[in-house]
Amino acid sequence: MNTAVDGAAPRLHMAREFWAGVRAELPLIVGVFPFGLIYGVVAISSGMPASAAQAMSSIVFAGSAQFASAQLVAGGVPTLVLVMTIFILNLRHALYSASIAPYTKHLSTLWKAGLSYLLTDEAYAVTILNYEREGDNTYRHWFFLGAGLALWTFWQISTAAGIFLGTVIPADWSLDFAAALTFIAMTLPLLRDRASVAAAVAAGVVAVLAYPLPYKLGLVAAAFAGIVTGMLVEGKRR
């Protein structure tokens, strides 16, 4: 891996990165697929038209916001409340955007616009790990594209399956736990030093304590607690 210049054609590097991104995303897709199915079922039962339920998976493309929307549609809230809920639930993506930004700086506006659309929790998770590896970053936006498109494709398919089959995967399969386990597998390699361990523990504790906060703000509070803790620990050791 990461042989920067080995004489191979750029096209080969692009394809290699793209498919590496697809492969890295696959375990997450296993975890996400049942969510897409269940979202489709919930959206329909909330009274959302099938066309809107499906369109939401491509226009908003964010699981937690889509689940919340389905609930709010069932409750018949005003349009503005629904919009603000989607916005606040998705604020965490600004953190991902900031985290990815240094690596996408050299790309064209079209690439930036396209990759931003694909910047979900799951695509971010594998993409940032790839960017943070040692080695040549020239073609790693293709990895991002592969991971993002793979997730996008399966999210649309799982939503459609949920809408049209109207069935739920039996809860006792616990397939959604695969997503949590995948997050564990991705977090462990990041805990390289004392500061990042401190960041992870602080964020985890705050995430649990602040869970009751509305609009998933607990996750935002946790992220900030982790970042500040990590910086403090790092600062002390300098």
Place this chain on the structure above:
Amino acid sequence: MNIWAALLAGGALTYLTRLSFIFLFGIIDPPEVLRRALRFVPPAVLSAIVFQELLIRNGAVFLSLGNARLLAGMAAILVGVRTKNSLWVIATGMIILLILNQILPG
């Protein structure tokens, strides 16, 4: 409520959130403190999600030996620390969860 208006507006705001720093970075160089902070975003966010997945059940903290997801997750973490292999983490966690779900009540 206009579902389509909400969908388009919510989608546009979500997109702008995702685009925000990716777009601005080429124009504004981030200060050093932000660069230092960004290193901790992945471990913080991922760990926050993991803690919630393992410790929150039905909207409340579930810290107990009866929490199958917590036990399976901790076993998966131990396997991950030892093997450094993602597939082992996922396989161990799923198998232990399925076994515990048979043993533990509710």
